[in-house]
Amino acid sequence: xxxxxxxxxxxxxxxxxxxxxxxxxxxxxxxxxxxxxxxxxxxxxxxxxxxxxxxxxxxxxxxxxxxxxxxxxxxxxxxxxxxxxxxxxxxxxxxxxxxxxxxxxxxxxxxxxxxxxxxxxxxxxxxxxxxxxxxxxxxxxxxxxxxxxxxxxxxxxxxxxxxxxxxxxxxxxxxxxxxxxxxxxxxxxxxxxxxxxxxxxxxxxxxxxxxxxxxxxxxxxxxxxxxxxxxxxxxxxxxxxxxxxxxxxxxxxxxxxxxxxxxxxxxxxxxxxxxxxxxxxxxxxxxxxxxxxxxxxxxxxxxxxxxxxxxxxxxxxxxxxxxxxxxxxxxxx
Amino acid sequence: xxxxxxxxxxxxxxxxxxxxxxxxxxxxxxxxxxxxxxxxxxxxxxxxxxxxxxxxxxxxxxxxxxxxxxxxxxxxxxxxxxxxxxxxxxxxxxxxxxxxxxxxxxxxxxxxxxxxxxxxxxxxxxxxxxxxxxxxxxxxxxxxxxxxxxxxxxxxxxxxxxxxxxxxxxxxxxxxxxxxxxxxxxxxxxxxxxxxxxxxxxxxxxxxxxxxxxxxxxxxxxxxxxxxxxxxxxxxxxxxxxxxxxxxxxxxxxxxxxxxxxxxxxxxxxxxxxxxxxxxxxxxxxxxxxxxxxxxxxxxxxxxxxxxxxxxxxxxxxxxxxxxxxxxxxxxx
Numbered sequence: 080x081x082x083x084x085x086x087x088x089x090x091x092x093x094x095x096x097x098x099x100x101x102x103x104x105x106x107x108x109x110x111x112x113x114x115x116x117x118x119x120x121x122x123x124x125x126x127x128x129x130x131x132x133x134x135x136x137x138x139x140x141x142x143x144x145x146x147x148x149x150x151x152x153x154x155x156x157x158x159x160x161x162x163x164x165x166x167x168x169x170x171x172x173x174x175x176x177x178x179x180x181x182x183x184x185x186x187x188x189x190x191x192x193x194x195x196x197x198x199x200x201x202x203x204x205x206x207x208x209x210x211x212x213x214x215x216x217x218x219x220x221x222x223x224x225x226x227x228x229x230x231x232x233x234x235x236x237x238x239x240x241x242x243x244x245x246x247x248x249x250x251x252x253x254x255x256x257x258x259x260x261x262x263x264x265x266x267x268x269x270x271x272x273x274x275x276x277x278x279x280x281x282x283x284x285x286x287x288x289x290x291x292x293x294x295x296x297x298x299x300x301x302x303x304x305x306x307x308x309x310x311x312x313x314x315x316x317x318x319x320x321x322x323x324x325x326x327x328x329x330x331x332x333x334x335x336x337x338x339x340x341x342x343x344x345x346x347x348x349x350x351x352x353x354x355x356x357x358x359x360x361x362x363x364x365x366x367x368x369x370x371x372x373x374x375x376x377x378x379x380x381x382x383x384x385x386x387x388x389x390x391x392x393x394x395x396x397x398x399x400x401x402x403x404x405x406x407x408x409x410x411x412x
Numbered sequence: 413x414x415x416x417x418x419x420x421x422x423x424x425x426x427x428x429x430x431x432x433x434x435x436x437x438x439x440x441x442x443x444x445x446x447x448x449x450x451x452x453x454x455x456x457x458x459x460x461x462x463x464x465x466x467x468x469x470x471x472x473x474x475x476x477x478x479x480x481x482x483x484x485x486x487x488x489x490x491x492x493x494x495x496x497x498x499x500x501x502x503x504x505x506x507x508x509x510x511x512x513x514x515x516x517x518x519x520x521x522x523x524x525x526x527x528x529x530x531x532x533x534x535x536x537x538x539x540x541x542x543x544x545x546x547x548x549x550x551x552x553x554x555x556x557x558x559x560x561x562x563x564x565x566x567x568x569x570x571x572x573x574x575x576x577x578x579x580x581x582x583x584x585x586x587x588x589x590x591x592x593x594x595x596x597x598x599x600x601x602x603x604x605x606x607x608x609x610x611x612x613x614x615x616x617x618x619x620x621x622x623x624x625x626x627x628x629x630x631x632x633x634x635x636x637x638x639x640x641x642x643x644x645x646x647x648x649x650x651x652x653x654x655x656x657x658x659x660x661x662x663x664x665x666x667x668x669x670x671x672x673x674x675x676x677x678x679x680x681x682x683x684x685x686x687x688x689x690x691x692x693x694x695x696x697x698x699x700x701x702x703x704x705x706x707x708x709x710x711x712x713x714x715x716x717x718x719x720x721x722x723x724x725x726x727x728x729x730x731x732x733x734x735x736x737x738x739x740x741x742x743x744x745x
Contacts, residue, residue, distance in 0.1 A: 131679065303674050317691075322678045339670045341636050344686035345655045346464065351684045353677035358650075 081108045081117070085178035086392055088143045092133055095400060100133070101149075101393040108182050111161040116185045118155035120175055122385075123410045124202040125151065125396040126236075127301075127326045128355075148176035149392075152207060154191070154198050155181070165190065172201050177392055179412060195371050203236055203407035204374065204381045205367055207356055212240035213366045214359040215321045217248075219352045220297040224249035227291045229310050232301030233274065234261035236407035237323060240370075241299045242271050243379050250297070253290045255306055257402045264405060268380060283309035294318075302326050308338055320351040326400065382406030414441045414450070418511035419725055421476045425466055428733060433466070434482075434726040441515050444494040449518045451488035453508055455718075456743045457535040458484065458729040459569075460634075460659045461688075481509035482725075485540060487524070487531050488514070498523065505534050510725055512745060528704050536569055536740035537707065537714045538700055540689055545573035546699045547692040548654045550581075552685045553630040557582035560624045562643050565634030566607065567594035569740035570656060573703075574632045575604050576712050583630070586623045588639060590735045597738060601713060616642035627651075635659050641671055653684040659733065715739030 082105060089102040111117060129151060132143045143149055153175040157165050162185035165171065171188040175181050191201045203209060215237075222228060228245040232238045233254030242265065245252045254265045254274040265271040273290040280286045287295070287309055294315035300307050303325030311320065344351060359366070373379035384404045386395045389412045399408060415438060422435040444450060462484060465476045476482055486508040490498050495518035498504065504521040508514050524534045536542060548570075555561060561578040565571045566587030575598065578585045587598045587607040595607040606623040613619045620628070620642055627648035633640050636658035644653065677684060692699070706712035717737045719728045722745045732741060 136679075300674070303672070307674065322674050325674050325678055335672045335675070336669055337672045339636070339668045340673060341633070341640065341655050341658050341684075341686070342668070344684060345658055346469075346686070348687050348691050350686075351674075351677060353674070353679070353683075354681050358681050 081180060082106070083108055083178050083180040084389060085148045085176055086389075087148050088133060088145055090145060091135065092130075096130065096133065096397060098393055098397070103390060106178070108180060111159060111182060113161055114185055115161050115182055116157050116165055116188070117159040118171070118173075118175070118181050118183060119158050120153050120155040120179060120181060120389075120412045121170075122154040122199055122202060122412065123151055123175070123177065123392060124153065124206070125392065125399060125408050125410060126207070127324055127399050129396065130326075130400075148178060150174055150176055152202055154202060160185070164188075170198055172206065177389075179389055196374060199383060199385065199407075199409055200374075200381065202409055203383060204240055204379065205370055208236035208407060209240050209370050210359070210363060210366045211323060211356045212237045212244060213370060214356060214362065215323050215354060216241050216244050216297070216299060218359060218362075219321045219350075219354060220299060220319045222248040222250050222297055225251070226296035227251045227253065227293055227315075228297040228299065229253045229255065229287065229291065229295050230299045230301070231255045231303075231306050231310065232324065232326065233265055233271065234258075234405055235301055236404075238299070238301055239265070239269055239382060239406055240379070242269055244373075245297075246270060247373070247378060251291075251293075253287070255302075255310075261402075261405060264382070268382070277306050284312055287313050297321065299323060300325075304335070304337075311340060311343060314343065314347055314349055316347050316349070318347060318349040320349065322351060322353040383409055385409045385411055387411045414513060415439070416441055416511050416513040417722060418481045418509055419722075420481050421466060421478055423478060424468065425463075429463065429466065429730060431726055431730070436723060439511070441513060444492060444515060446494055447518055448494050448515055449490050449498055449521070450492040451504070451506075451508070451514050451516060452491050453486050453488040453512060453514060453722075453745045454503075455487040455532055455535060455745065456484055456508070456510065456725060457486065457539070458725065458732060458741050458743060459540070460657055460732050462729065463659075463733075481511060483507055483509055485535055487535060493518070497521075503531055505539065510722075512722055529707060532716055532718065532740075532742055533707075533714065535742055536716060537573055537712065538703055541569035541740055542573050542703050543692070543696060543699045544656060544689045545570045545577060546703060547689060547695065548656050548687060549574050549577050549630070549632060551692060551695075552654045552683075552687060553632060553652045555581040555583050555630055558584070559629035560584045560586065560626055560648075561630040561632065562586045562588065562620065562624065562628050563632045563634070564588045564636075564639050564643065565657065565659065566598055566604065567591075567738055568634055569737075571632070571634055572598070572602055572715060572739055573712070575602055577706075578630075579603060580706070580711060584624075584626075586620070588635075588643075594735075594738060597715070601715070610639050617645055620646050630654065632656060633658075637668070637670075644673060644676060647676065647680055647682055649680050649682075651680060651682040653682065655684060655686040716742055718742045718744055720744045 173188040228250045234256045262274040301324040506521040561583045567589045587604045598604040634657040
């Protein structure tokens with residue numbers, strides 16, 4: 080019998096979550112059933128989509144239960160195995176409860192090859208955010224050379240990858256972010272053509288028009304809300320709007336209102352497509368291979384914000400909504 | 413020298429157009445230049461999209477000029493030809509000024525074969541509305557057997573064709589219309605599975621839920637506004653929203669507001685695509701051939717509302733916005 084710490088959803092947040100919505104508990108782990116493994120978790124990914132699962136609502140993933148652990152992407156090391164597919168010492172990626180040690184079915188786990196890249200990369204650029212960027216931009220956005228691509232939440236885990244792939248495809252890349260530090264990083268480290276600070280710009284519509292003199296061909300949207308209104312007002316004929324996230328709206332208790340988009344989409348023969356990375360499951364190996372290749376060739380860079388301490392998981396998650404992260408936000412257990 | 417009557421845009425409408433926005437004038441036609449023909453117009457099509465051209469705004473077609481004639485789809489007979497491609501007596505389809513006789517460049521005209529179908533059909537089911545239905549449903553909506561397809565403006569020129577093609581593709585077809593006469597027609601003549609009267613239903617969201625117990629897979633939208641809000645609240649995962657028209661919004665002077673759609677599209681991996689029939693220009697011959705084949709096999713029926721008198725053009729156009737037409741609205745000169 081082994082003891083562990085776990086973090087549960089204490090209550091469903093109304094609007095912006097707070098620390099009160101989380102509770103840390105001590106538990107005793109059960110013994111291993113056939114096909115199960117015992118894992119010591121090493122890293123957890125915190126992601127904006129998890130806010131949606133805290134509501135009780137129809138979505139692409141089922142809601143978390145109150146008084147049950149939060150689940151999220153993680154990296155862990157197997158310390159005991161009752162599965163033929165994994166042995167002690169293997170490092171795996173999986174969807175784990177927020178706990179220091181977990182007993183879990185081995186089937187959905189993926190062994191990761193730390194020769195390709197550092198293990199945390201498999202929660203980021205070679206994991207869900209990287210693949211989200213890859214498929215959203217290439218399969219929905221379908222960039223052509225010289226297209227203008229605008230990215231909101233540009234300094235986030237997905238945004239920095241979208242921008243770099245768009246540059247590799249010879250597009251003009253315009254980011255939107257919320258601090259001078261992020262803007263400097265996107266311009267200097269990631270070679271974005273323009274970056275707009277949405278916090279200091281009083282006329283976002285005009286700022287986008289100025290940064291995109293030929294209009295917007297692709298809008299990769301991680302945030303939604305009034306930032307999106309300003310971008311969408313500037314789209315071109317046959318524009319593609321890739322809906323990846325709506326972080327500005329996740330904490331809305333009421334149905335958010337805004338300008339109706341149908342007239343713009345109609346008169347510009349434009350497309351708006353929501354997606355989750357799972358829609359492209361059949362193409363994952365292609366995506367990982369190509370991303371790893373670009374990393375190897377130094378064509379793709381990557382940033383992480385790593386916060387230390389299992390008990391910091393709620394703070395790290397809450398930090399996503401105040402723009403605390405640069406690149407992928409990860410917690411080291 | 414020949415005299416003719418023409419109707420010009422007297423002023424740009426603010427909101428709903430009125431007869432005051434139109435003016436009839438007598439003109440003297442110029443002589444024929446090389447490549448031109450003199451046409452006696454026989455039929456004109458009036459269509460909701462023409463409202464957009466009365467505004468001074470960026471759209472897929474340039475705005476009409478004030479004090480210049482309105483242009484629209486028409487059928488006419490050539491009475492004098494200075495073109496090698498057409499002779500006296502040919503019946504052609506073209507984009508004509510609203511006039512009883514016109515002198516016009518022959519190049520964009522299309523000779524029509526009245527053996528295939530009555531000549532007015534080339535303004536409707538074998539013209540822009542029929543092709544709009546065909547490409548919007550099949551190329552964007554991509555119906556699968558058993559899909560639930562909801563059509564707003566279901567009794568209009570496009571809607572009745574969409575519904576019938578969807579039935580041919582083994583879908584469940586639910587229409588939305590605004591009078592008991594239209595509902596009877598859609599059920600009895602066009603075999604829609606359900607038709608909802610949006611004018612008498614106090615809870616449209618519930619009416620759609622009841623009519624679509626398995627949710628909405630394809631929404632073919634001709635109207636926009638609150639009707640669309642109710643349909644979109646009921647879409648399924650991987651739903652396709654085909655934006656064909658927004659008649660409810662064409663007369664808005666202000667930017668119309670409504671619930672933000674991005675969260676729904678995102679959480680349901682749904683697509684929304686605006687289009688105009690010209691996007692599918694390269695496939696027109698396929699579309700016309702297939703539609704003509706279905707008509708020949710009695711698989712596709714068609715309704716027209718024909719109003720007599722050149723001077724009735726403005727009234728017929730205005731009637732589109734009060735739901736006066738059943739099927740395609742046509743004016744006989």
